[in-house]
Amino acid sequence: xQVQDIMVKQVITAGPRETIxxxxxxxxxxxxxxxxVVDEDTVAGIVTDRDLLGCVQAGHDAQDCRLSNHMSKPVFxxxxxxxxxTVIQEMSNRKIKRVPVVSGAKLVGLLSFSxxxxxxxxxxxxx
Numbered sequence: 001x002q003v004q005d006i007m008v009k010q011v012i013t014a015g016p017r018e019t020i021x022x023x024x025x026x027x028x029x030x031x032x033x034x035x036x037v038v039d040e041d042t043v044a045g046i047v048t049d050r051d052l053l054g055c056v057q058a059g060h061d062a063q064d065c066r067l068s069n070h071m072s073k074p075v076f077x078x079x080x081x082x083x084x085x086t087v088i089q090e091m092s093n094r095k096i097k098r099v100p101v102v103s104g105a106k107l108v109g110l111l112s113f114s115x116x117x118x119x120x121x122x123x124x125x126x127x
Contacts, residue, residue: 001083001084001085002080002081002082002083002084003078003079003080003081003082003083003084003087003101003109003111004080004081004101004109005084006084006111006115006116006118006119007080007101007108007109007110007111007115008109008110008111008112008115009108009109011036011100011107011109011110012026012027012030012032012035012036013035013036013037013038013107014026014035014036014037014038014047014067015037015038015039015067016037016039016044016045016066016067016068016071017066017067017068018066018067019062019063019064019065019066019067020052020055020056020060020062020063020065020066020067020070021062021063023035023047023052023067024052024062027049027052033048033049033098034046034047034048034049034098034110035047035067036075036100036107036110037067037068037071038107041105041106041107042105043075043077043100043102043105043107044068044071044073044075045067045068045071045072045073045074045075046071046072046073046075046098046100047067047070047071047072048072048097048098051070051071051072052070054070055069055070075100076090076091076094076096076099077099077100077101077102078090078099078100078101078102078111079101079102079103080101080103080108080109084116087099087111088113088116091111091113097112097113097114098110098111098112098113099111099112
């Protein structure tokens with residue numbers, strides 16, 4: 001099985017100059033836990049709900065603070081045709097929950113442990 005078999009293809013993105021406040025509103029609206037930060041069609045970082053909380057905890061103004069100040073970078077990415085089990089092992093070793101999927105430099109998907117768990121749940125239901 002490959003990453004492309006279970007990755008989410010509709011990835012919600014943000015720009016590095018967007019504010020923490022804008023990102024938080026979009027994440028709440030879309031009911032998601034992260035945004036992939038893209039700069040000129042290249043993955044520049046990833047920002048999670050925990051990163052947003054870190055901004056607030058640091059006493060920064062969420063209306064003015066930019067994603068580029070709080071996003072995780074560099075970002076571990078993977079390709080759609082990589083073996084799923086290999087990528088899951090890498091995610092576990094790196095202690096990360098989400099991985100942008102790129103083809104060349106272009107973002108084509110997102111793989112999360114939630115996607116893996118949902119797939120496994122579906123498979124157990126088919127037994």
